[in-house]
Amino acid sequence: MNEFEFTLKFALPENEMDQESVAARLYSEGCDDALIGIGKKGRIALDFTRAAPSCVEAVKSAVRDVHRIVPGVRFIEAQPDLVGVSDVAEIADCTRQxxxxxxxxxxxxxxPIHGGSPELFHLVEVLDWMTQTQRIKPKSDLDIGQLHAVASTSRAFNIEMQARSIHDEVLLSEVREICEI
Incomplete structure (x- = not known):
């Protein structure tokens, strides 16, 4: 069994705004393999190091645990997914410049998935590019295969959750048609 490191962010339901008690319940009822952050009101982030046969299983079991412990919680984001130039430099152990x-x-x-300031890229695409081109290489102590699995899984979860938030079926159908061109 492998250990996978990832972050999950959630919005708390209105009846569960006491972040400290939610964090204590999460830790005592099954998420003791996570560091729990409670910075922003109404939000909670969990940095997991979870053992599972696959990354998908690790994330799935973590999401299920959080939903079981805090009914009504809403999944916001899985990380790592989006990275900026500084993040890429850190992974590659080279300068931002x-x-x-x-x-x-x-x-x-x-x-870039976002061309503003800062530009943001999907980490999995950057890792694929690094592997294919060898222009910059990841740090020697980095398990690139495991990071790729986590980045790919995070991206898939995020895209699926974003797609589910669009409730206009006509719009979705038209967009899918355009994307097939």
Whole structure:
């Protein structure tokens, strides 16, 4: 069994706004493999290190545990998924300036999912690019396969949850049609 490191963020239901008691329940009732953050009112983040046969199973069991312990909680985001230039530099153990230069000069570098300031990229696409091009390499102590699995799983969870939040079926149908072109 492997251990997977990931973060899950949730919005608490209105009847569960005492973050400290929610955190204590989460820890005592099955999420003792997570560091629990309670910074923003009405939100909770859990940094898991969870053992499971696969990353999907690890995330799925963590989400189920949180929903079991805090009924009505709403999943917001799984991480790691989106990264900026500084995050890529940290993974690659090189300077932010070096990564920025590559982003600007290498047409094969992944397209940002958000082109503002800062630009954001899907981590899984950056890892694929790093593996394919070898332009920059990950830190030697980094398990790139495991990070790829976690980034891919996080991205899939986030995309699915975002798609579920769109309730206009006509719009979704038209967008799917456009995407097939």
């Amino acid at each position: 070096n990564v920025r230069k590559i982003v600007l000069s290498d047409a094969t570098f992944p397209t």
